Amino acid sequence: MKNKHYDVFVIGSGVAGQTAAEICVENNLSVAIADNREFGGTCANRGCDSKRILLQFSKLIYQSRNLKGSGVKKIPKLNWKKVQKFKRSFSNPIPANTEEKMKGLGIAMYHQSPKFISKNEVEVEGKVVSADYFVIATGNVPRPLEIDGKAFLNVSEDVLNLKKIPKSITFIGSGYITMEFACMLATLGSKVTILERAETALGDFDQFLVKKLIAKLESLGVKFVFKADVTAVEKLKKNKKVSYSTNGKTEIHKSRLVINATGRIPAIAALELHKAGIDADNNGIIVNDYLQSKSHPKVYACGDVSNKSPSLTPLSGLQGYIVGNNVVKEKSKTLDVPCVPSTVFTTPNLSSVGYGEAEAKARYKNVKVYQGDSSGWYNAKKENEDTYAYTIIANERTDEIVGAHILSSEANESINVFAAAIYNKMTTKNFKRMLMTYPSFGMDMKKMMENK
């Protein structure tokens, strides 16, 4: 075994790992990066980007259907093969482009999972590699579902690569991944069933809006089963058979595919963290506000694999930036995230930033909740869209906006305006003073905060 030494060894080449590696190498540190899959990470290869490309096609069909009878004569027909080809034109070049970029920066690359063998050494590609600092940025992987027949389950990546739209599909779990893909596939003609263990979908989101989103998906033919305990999956000739119990009754359900979308867990199993004394729990590697391992100060963790949630691309990039800077100059940056906007890219979108109603009520003495159904407003009516609603929350004492939750066809963009407002501690009064373009969803945001 030949020994190698670097100033910094990064594990994982997603947005978090790349960002940290680039900052280190730009500051004249010698850097290596390892990935056990194609370089470029989840978002660009098999997550956000590919997903949104596919979803825009189902949105096109959905919106055309809404406008049928109001001028649209024919609903467009998709050539799914070409849709997939278009998607791949974005994702296929990612690994080679990422490697070329790394190489251009002078970063050494390894194509295997490293295993820690001591506090400052890993074994990778048959070599012992030591480093002054390690950056762990290995992201998340699908949560394994320990049921009989688990080998017959598929995951989000398989949905992204579907060769054709399945006749029927079952999702286990009703989080982000399920809601987005269920919406897409139901719109494109699949019979979709969702088996969720909890009492509702998207448990962390505003439930006034989630109820409306569930009703929307039901109107597309999606069947929700809550309080479902899935026990087994079997492979039949054409279908998969899922066994589950709900309200004390045992049921079976057959569909072409069964997707395990019960959440994602930190990708740490292969790293042998214990050999370096790096502590982790179910949420990931335990780090302080510098994103430094609490049990091993020469190790940093960033992105989905750190225990600082939520697992979203912008937050992973930010964490990579913080770690890169802290490796270059110890304790130079802390993670200080006032609010993280996120969107469930269903049609319509469900977007959220800042506190939910319960959190705000726990935090402030008095809160003002502006909540309503805007399906009668111009912006919904012009699209023949029957689902549009909001919950905006302000601290009553200061009038500051502290949370915004929107269900609308443009919510993924509208929420960024609210993110800026919350970040800048805007009051509802100041927000309403801003001029917005007309006619736009921006104008509606001001109307949402009118006292009725």
Ligand SMILES: Cc1cc2nc3c(=O)[nH]c(=O)nc-3n(C[C@H](O)[C@H](O)[C@H](O)COP(=O)(O)OP(=O)(O)OC[C@H]3O[C@@H](n4cnc5c(N)ncnc54)[C@H](O)[C@@H]3O)c2cc1C
């Ligand atoms: C289907 C899907 C859709 C999503 N949509 C969105 C969205 O719309 N918006 C959003 O903000 N977020 C979305 N996310 C979440 C987003 O993709 C992640 O938060 C983000 O990619 C995390 O970046 P990261 O750099 O922390 O990890 P990753 O991008 O996951 O990178 C980790 C890298 O580490 C590698 N790795 C893992 N284990 C090892 C090992 N043992 N050795 C070496 N390398 C290893 C992996 O191969 C990977 O390349 C989505 C996720 C999925 C699955």
Ligand SMILES: NC(=O)c1ccc[n+]([C@@H]2O[C@H](COP(=O)([O-])OP(=O)(O)OC[C@H]3O[C@@H](n4cnc5c(N)ncnc54)[C@H](O)[C@@H]3O)[C@@H](O)[C@H]2O)c1
């Ligand atoms: N648009 C986006 O930003 C986006 C999209 C996709 C994924 N993501 C990220 O990826 C993460 C993973 O997404 P996800 O949808 O897999 O997870 P999730 O955590 O959003 O949802 C998982 C769901 O599965 C349910 N569940 C758990 N165990 C179950 C079981 N045994 N049986 C039935 N239901 C069960 C949970 O109650 C929950 O509702 C997200 O939390 C998010 O951070 C983000």
